[in-house]
Amino acid sequence: MPEQLDVPSISLKDFESRKEEITKQLVEAAETAGFLSLVDHGITVEEIDRQFAISRVFFDLPADVKARIPHNLHTNNGWEYKSQIRPSTGVADQKESxxxxxxxxxxTDEDVPGFSEGTRNFFAKCESISKQVLACLSIALGFPENHLYDAMDVDAEGNLTQMRMIHYMASENTAGTWRAGNHTDIGCxxxxxxxxxxxGLEVCPGRENHNDHAIGDKxxxxxxxxxxxVVNIGDMLMAWSDDRLKANxxxxxxxxxxxxxxxxxxxxFNTGRRNVVMQGPLKKYPAISCGDYFLHKTAIQFGHNFKKVEPAAVTGNSLPTVAV
Known part of the structure; x- marks a missing residue:
């Protein structure tokens, strides 16, 4: 086992003229570490700082104000506080989100000045970058260039793509404790x-298939x-690629x-729309809708929360009804 993990820094500069080169770099990273770092991506440090400032203003609000938008188990949107219990640890992650x-x-802009305009602009930037990366991965997998991005079209019905602002609270806990337990991302x-x-972010490489629950010791x-x-592959895309791209x-x-x-x-989190049917180019796994796959994976990771909700609530454009 190497002493360091190779997480390459990949530039998106001159994307159209360098698409073939960028695709090769993205795929090499996705097939091994499952993680990479993007630079020259079009979002300035100042824009990132502004979005973090918006995030911090929100998290600094009194709990009763944040709770005006409580986490909704039917949609998976809203504010949660230390409610995510990882099966790998059995205790709640030490964070709010x-x-x-x-x-x-x-x-509202009264509670967090500039939240709407700033966050909508940030969404748009993330969508643009995602489109470039997903185009490269679609081509590498032998799909049409827009195959994956169209499957995650945020303007289309059944959209599951989300943003999550996260705050890990300062801690005096025992050294080496988990602020967020071992997990993979469920989406693409x-x-x-x-x-x-x-x-604090740490990665464990070596996963062989999207149903593999074994965790290495490094x-x-x-x-x-x-x-x-930092960009990483999720379980959904690992399955969609016939396990070629690694969700570690x-x-x-x-x-x-x-x-x-x-x-x-x-x-x-780029996630396939609920009714889109996913299957890898080699058809290693049976075809399944993104919504059913998402629900299946969520049940594995967060099944301990199912007793808190009514199964019948999983309908329409709702996300799986679990506390995540």
Whole structure:
């Protein structure tokens, strides 16, 4: 096992003229670590800082104000506080988060000045970057260039793509404890924004198939930097690629020495629309709708929460009814 994990930094500069080169770099990273870092992606450090400032203003609000948009088990949108229990740890992640979609309820500008305009602009930037990366991966898998992006069209019915603003509270806990337990992402492609010095993300490579629950004993840190976007493959895309692209386990760990400071991150989860049917080019697995796959995977990761909701609520454009 190497001492360091190769998480390449890939530039999207001059995307159209370099598409073949970029595709090769993206696929090589996706087939191994399942993680990579994007630079020259079109979102400035200033724009990222502004979105983090919006996030921090929200999380600094009193709990009763944040609770005006409570986490909804039917849609998976809204504010949650230490409610996500990972099967890998059996305890709640030490964080709060706010899940949102473009058409979900957002904080008012009175509570968080500039939330709507700033976040909508940030959504649009994430959508543009996702389109480029998904185009490359579609081509590499032998699909039409727009195959994956069209399957995740945020303007179409049954859209499951979400953004999640996350705040890990400063902690004096025992060194090496989990701020977020071992897990994989359920969707297709995650864009993760971090801030300088707020480390803790660790990755464990080596997963062989999208149903593999084994976790190796070696995790590698990915330092947090403002600017580069950490990108990783999710379970849905691993299945869609016949296990060629790897959705590897990762976690957020507290510091080994001294207290762990506040950590803020923003994740943009590209997920196939509910009624889109997914199947890999080699047809290794039976065809399944993205909605059914998402529900199946969510049941595995968060089945302990099913007793809290009514199964009949899983209808229409709702997300699986679990606390995630």
């Amino acid at each position: 706010f899940w949102l979609q473009r058409n979900s309820q957002w904080p 492609l995650t864009l993760l924004f971090q801030r300088d010095g707020e480390d 995790f590698f840190p990915i330092p947090a930097r403002t600017g580069p976007i 386990y990762h976690r957020v760990r507290a510091k080994d020495l001294g207290p762990s400071p506040d950590r803020y991150s923003i994740a943009y």
